[in-house]
Amino acid sequence: MSLDFLLEIGTEEIPHWMIPSALAQLQRFDLLGATPRVDASPRRLVVQATGVPERTPDREEILKGPPVASGEKAAAGFARKQGVDPCEMKVNGSHYELLKRIPGRVAAELLADSLPSAILGIQWPKTMYWTGGKTGPRFIRPIRWIVALLGDQVIPFEIAGVKSGNVTRGHRILGSSSIPVTTANYEAELRRNFVILSSHERRHKIETEASKLGAKIDSGLLETLTFITEYPTAIRGDFDPLYLELPAEVLTTVMRHHQKYFSVYGINGALAPNFVAVMNTSGDPEGIVKHGNERVLKARFNDARFFWNVDQQKKLVDRGDDLAHVTFQAKLGTYLEKTNRVVELVKELGGNAHAQRAAELCKCDLTTEMVKEFTDLQGIVGGLYAKAQGEPEPVWRAIYEHYRPLSMDDSIPETSEGQIVALADKLDTLRGCFSVGLIPSGSKDPFALRRAAQGVVKILVEAKLDYLLDNLVAGDLRAFMQERVQYYFREVRGYKYDEVNAVLASGVSTLADVEARLAALASVRPTEDFEPLAAACKRIRNILKQAHFEGDGPLDQALLEAGPERDLADRLTSFTMAGEGDFFNRLIAISAFRPSVDLFFDKVLVNAPDPAVRANRLTLLNKLFTEFSTIADFSEIVTSGEQKP
């Protein structure tokens, strides 16, 4: 017989951003073969399942006993030790053996044993202890109740002094704090107590209601709100249109980052004097919550207006010296020093006068009240101030966008000045940190160097800049950047790992060039000649390697044997002559070598008895390999039938 399963770990409010990863871990809980169905709200992590066996099946095991030579007495002793009647001993060849029946276990007992450690084994970015001192159990927040049911029975266990049972709790304010449940009525009981367990349903409810109220849905914020509420309800509030004089960037930042509100836009696409807030309750019939949120937002906007006005009293350009009081990093000095380095680097990279001016001003907004209050707006505020203070457009835009890309999804700066300043700023951070040993390890990356490195790669590729990465970075940083390059092309751009390896192995070039070669390689790959040729390349590489071949001399035409060998050599000569061409066509042309290569391997013995002939054949293969490898090293391509490493 199989049973329904319910586990609810009741906690105090879990940080919203940690919940998805916890759900992924719950999904891997071992429920004796049943598939877990997981969901969560800020106060509960839930695993449900159907078809959990009531007990695990009995098993039989053959145990090898003493040798026949040692006699029946030894055999009987062995059997008794195993709890089996000695007459069940059998002879198998030279040894006794017996069949032992191992009874299955009751699922509830098994789960009672395994669940506590599975629950406490969930990995969190930061944990706490709350009982039993430093050696007490650790979790993300205190566990306050546990529901654990298999069928209609409680699975009995205890964590941090909390005993499992069948009693859940509803919404903090609107629900009961003691609700007996069964596996069948659990979700309905929660709903009656103002908890929507399904995060999918909460997300949908927020999205629908907020859209209806005119909100522009921001997916990141939607996700946050889904995991910060148990019973989300959207309401719309208003603010004085006078605040629309402030830049939209400032208003939306205040609304999104500080208040978790969606912005509302008018028909003309301009920001409207409204917002949509998502409550963790069922309604606001008297408008009390709306009024409260409006009041908070007004105070926030007043602050922002105050900051804007105060900041205008000192121009960005006059703030340069103040950067001497802002630490960039203890070992790397101040932002003034950083600014000077970035300006120099922009010059080295060939940045024009606008880019240099932008580099000079780009960190000055760190001393403004606006950025001290709204740190997410660094750069953006500097750009807006520079614009208000009459800097030319290329300058203020470069300042505005020089922190971009902030993530892999974010776009790179649009202006060439912005690209160069962004590149110089990130490179300086990377070089500086690596030079004083601040190198990211594992999950530790306090200076967001991976993000900076990823930004450098993204800018170099997408802006098609001419710099060679290896000229920009050295030492450990070079290896670190190479990892980021691989990551970018694989995870962000979706190229296969062997394609990336193949292109990167074929020599130094700009990342934009790598991208173009990858694109060509990926489109040629499905054609019929490609993979067999790649396999042939691998064979060539192995032959050269085994022969320790290092010759680089000319091919001796006289030693070429008529037939497949000469044909291949002639083809190669004319191909070399063909010279340049776009990557795609060149790859097609290389693929077209396949019949000649196959025929060569079929008919010609590379390892010829005459050393001169052998050397000449190796020379031919080496030239072929070198020629083919200008776009990608095909021997890196994993062909069908091979295992991934």
Add this chain to the structure above:
Amino acid sequence: MDTFQETVFKLKKYWADRGCIIQEPHDVEVGAGTMSPETFLRVLGPKPYRVAYVQPSRRTADGRYGENPNRLYKHQQLQVILKPTPDDVIDQYLGSLRAIGIDLAKHDLKLEEDNWEAPTLGAWGVGWQIMLDGLEITQFTYFQQCGGFDLELVPAEITYGLERLTAFLQGVDSVYDITWAPGFKYSDVRFADELQFSVYNFEMANVDRLWRLLGEHEAECKELLAAYPKYPDKHRFPVLPAYDQVLKCSHLFNLLDARGAISVTERVGVIKRVRDLAVGTAKLWADQQSLSQEPA
């Protein structure tokens, strides 16, 4: 509508009814209620403790000459320490909101992650900012470490920002419009304080003398810390006075900072000096407590 002081009375009564000692503010300048010895020292060691007190907290750099409706040089925190944390701590906290007249069913309450760290105190904890209709009204922290020590009994620290909370309850946009007592506004009670301390902190505090004072208080504290190991009767040893010296140093540091007198390179160094004193004092306190079965 309750006055500011009425709200304070109700909160104190509420926590007194739940077993808290009602303390008065510590009489040395502090930057936050956490720095009062009632929190900083009492959370250490194995002895349970429950206390609530209003602590005027000085943030010199936040002074705005009494011109900003929400920003203050000195604000009042109501601080509650529950050591160890009761299992129903959040329900108890919600009860305190009901006690000051908030009908929670008509409001939107959220607990949003907000961890706390005070490097100068060697202290950190995890918790939330508690949001009511989009307004942060309370900071809730489970202390994990204090004075560099892992805590044996994890306390909950509940800190109400009284100005914010009462402005909300009274429906006023500026803290200066809060009715403190019948016939008296917050501005009547505190405006001069805000204005004059802003002038002093930002314009007139004598930087050289502040540096000297910092040095003097630091020396006094160090001397005490050094004397402890050889001091015969440890129960009598003045750990609490040593801690007051730490607070003096911390406040002088804030003053110098507000005057823009601390360069970047100095800053890290001074923070470390204060931290060393705080951690050193915490060690002595913990040691002194462990020697005695009687409360010190």
